[in-house]
Amino acid sequence: MTPDPQVADFTPDRPVLFRGATVLSMDPSIGVLDGGDVLVRGDRIEQVGRDLAVPDNAVEVDATGGILLPGMVDTHRHMWQTALRGLGADWTLSQYFVFYYLNWGKIHRPADIHAGNVLSGIEALDAGVTTTVDWSHGLQTVEHAEAAVEALRSLPGRFVLGYGNILGAPWEWANDARFRAFVSEHFSAPDEMLGLQLAFDVTGDAEFPERGAFEAARDLDLPVTTHAGVWGATNDDGIRLMWEHGFMTPKVTYVHATTLTDDSYQRIAASGGTASVSTESEQSAGQGYPPTWQLRKHGIPVSLSMDTSVWWSADLFSAMRATLSADRSREHLEAHAHGETVVHNKLRAADVVEWATMGGARALGLDHLIGSLTPGKKADLVLIKNDRSPTMFPILHPYGHVVYQAGRGDVHTVLVNGELVKYRHELVGIDLDRARAEVAATVEHIRAGMGEEAWRECMAPEIPETELIPNPYTYADYRGDGVAVQHSEPS
Numbered sequence: 001m002t003p004d005p006q007v008a009d010f011t012p013d014r015p016v017l018f019r020g021a022t023v024l025s026m027d028p029s030i031g032v033l034d035g036g037d038v039l040v041r042g043d044r045i046e047q048v049g050r051d052l053a054v055p056d057n058a059v060e061v062d063a064t065g066g067i068l069l070p071g072m073v074d075t076h077r078h079m080w081q082t083a084l085r086g087l088g089a090d091w092t093l094s095q096y097f098v099f100y101y102l103n104w105g106k107i108h109r110p111a112d113i114h115a116g117n118v119l120s121g122i123e124a125l126d127a128g129v130t131t132t133v134d135w136s137h138g139l140q141t142v143e144h145a146e147a148a149v150e151a152l153r154s155l156p157g158r159f160v161l162g163y164g165n166i167l168g169a170p171w172e173w174a175n176d177a178r179f180r181a182f183v184s185e186h187f188s189a190p191d192e193m194l195g196l197q198l199a200f201d202v203t204g205d206a207e208f209p210e211r212g213a214f215e216a217a218r219d220l221d222l223p224v225t226t227h228a229g230v231w232g233a234t235n236d237d238g239i240r241l242m243w244e245h246g247f248m249t250p251k252v253t254y255v256h257a258t259t260l261t262d263d264s265y266q267r268i269a270a271s272g273g274t275a276s277v278s279t280e281s282e283q284s285a286g287q288g289y290p291p292t293w294q295l296r297k298h299g300i301p302v303s304l305s306m307d308t309s310v311w312w313s314a315d316l317f318s319a320m321r322a323t324l325s326a327d328r329s330r331e332h333l334e335a336h337a338h339g340e341t342v343v344h345n346k347l348r349a350a351d352v353v354e355w356a357t358m359g360g361a362r363a364l365g366l367d368h369l370i371g372s373l374t375p376g377k378k379a380d381l382v383l384i385k386n387d388r389s390p391t392m393f394p395i396l397h398p399y400g401h402v403v404y405q406a407g408r409g410d411v412h413t414v415l416v417n418g419e420l421v422k423y424r425h426e427l428v429g430i431d432l433d434r435a436r437a438e439v440a441a442t443v444e445h446i447r448a449g450m451g452e453e454a455w456r457e458c459m460a461p462e463i464p465e466t467e468l469i470p471n472p473y474t475y476a477d478y479r480g481d482g483v484a485v486q487h488s489e490p491s
């Protein structure tokens with residue numbers, strides 16, 4: 001075996017050949033290849049197969065013992081919030097709303113949006129997420145939006161800016177001349193590395209004020225992404241209003257889509273919309289039970305997302321694992337409620353890998369470019385390989401391995417658009433120290449703006465008292481206080 005190539009060997013003129021991987025192509029016509037090779041030339045995947053001929057001048061990457069899959073796609077991430085990573089670990093959704101919507105969203109400066117976006121984007125790439133929708137609802141001025149775009153363009157990832165502003169009214173900002181000028185300045189030409197969506201929620205107000213924002217999206221021919229079916233926030237009324245006014249189209253992403261009736265799911269399915277499921281978020285924040293068990297029944301296409309790093313991590317290994325488990329958990333609970341036992345799992349590991357790759361690509365209308373290892377598509381790919389890890393062998397069920405065994409630390413190599421972004425577990429050409437300094441300045445600014453008491457309080461929200469259920473048994477020997485076993489009297 002020749003020694004591993006070095007980072008400097010990956011030059012734009014040299015093809016890259018990954019050799020001997022378990023290839024999860026996510027392309028049904030190719031399937032899974034054991035001992036498979038993938039050849040990348042320029043920004044494209046040229047060939048996928050076994051024992052491919054080595055082109056002249058190729059850089060050969062030994063991928064044996066590893067799994068090659070398409071770059072993962074996250075369809076809903078509030079990247080700006082990564083600047084306060086982990087701050088809200090113990091929040092409920094209402095505490096999150098109070099923090100960002102009412103109290104502290106407004107003290108975020110353009111520089112803070114930039115800092116969060118840079119860190120979030122780096123984190124995504126490091127974890128093999130090559131395309132991310134930046135659900136950017138902290139854009140209270142166009143200067144904030146400029147900072148968001150500057151951050152995304154500074155990174156070697158594929159992004160879609162979901163332009164939003166929770167501090168303003170979407171029917172106003174989406175029709176503001178400054179917003180329109182921003183769109184023409186940055187998005188007048190199609191760009192495969194940075195797309196644009198409108199990001200806003202529909203409250204269900206019978207007057208349907210959001211109509212103006214949907215009309216703006218239609219004028220500008222932009223997809224819409226909206227938090228739908230969020231317990232206590234958005235509900236069936238929003239879906240009905242969108243339907244009645246003709247704004248439900250295949251270009252709408254319904255984020256969470258949890259607390260909805262069959263009627264709303266049917267409208268989503270009939271109009272060709274897709275759902276972005278953030279299982280860890282839904283489980284912890286309370287939007288509703290992670291809905292894939294419902295979405296599957298209605299044939300609604302699913303993509304995965306992580307929502308926000310103010311609570312959770314931002315890697316899709318966690319999303320796949322949580323989603324598969326939540327779906328199965330619900331199937332068991334539903335069966336048990338009828339005295340039945342689930343003897344076959346409907347949702348498979350391969351399905352959640354599909355959602356994390358092709359599902360996201362489809363939701364963004366980018367499935368002709370990314371989402372699978374198909375010759376001719378863009379070379380966004382991830383090699384999961386870690387020869388020093390006891391969890392990376394044996395690889396028997398490769399989809400199951402990705403979902404339940406591997407993690408972000410096993411991401412060995414990442415290419416985006418044919419460019420090397422991570423190699424041998426190290427990011428390439430990324431200035432992490434600069435990102436760290438930017439985020440430190442944001443933390444300092446937010447903390448000072450909030451004041452020490454509010455800052456500490458938001459990490460220690462009140463804990464409601466748990467009432468202990470009366471217990472008829474007494475046995476306290478284990479506590480050493482001499483009380484022997486006492487059987488309760490049968491009643």
Ligand SMILES: [Zn+2]
Pocket residue numbers: 076078135227255307
């Ligand atoms: Zn969200």
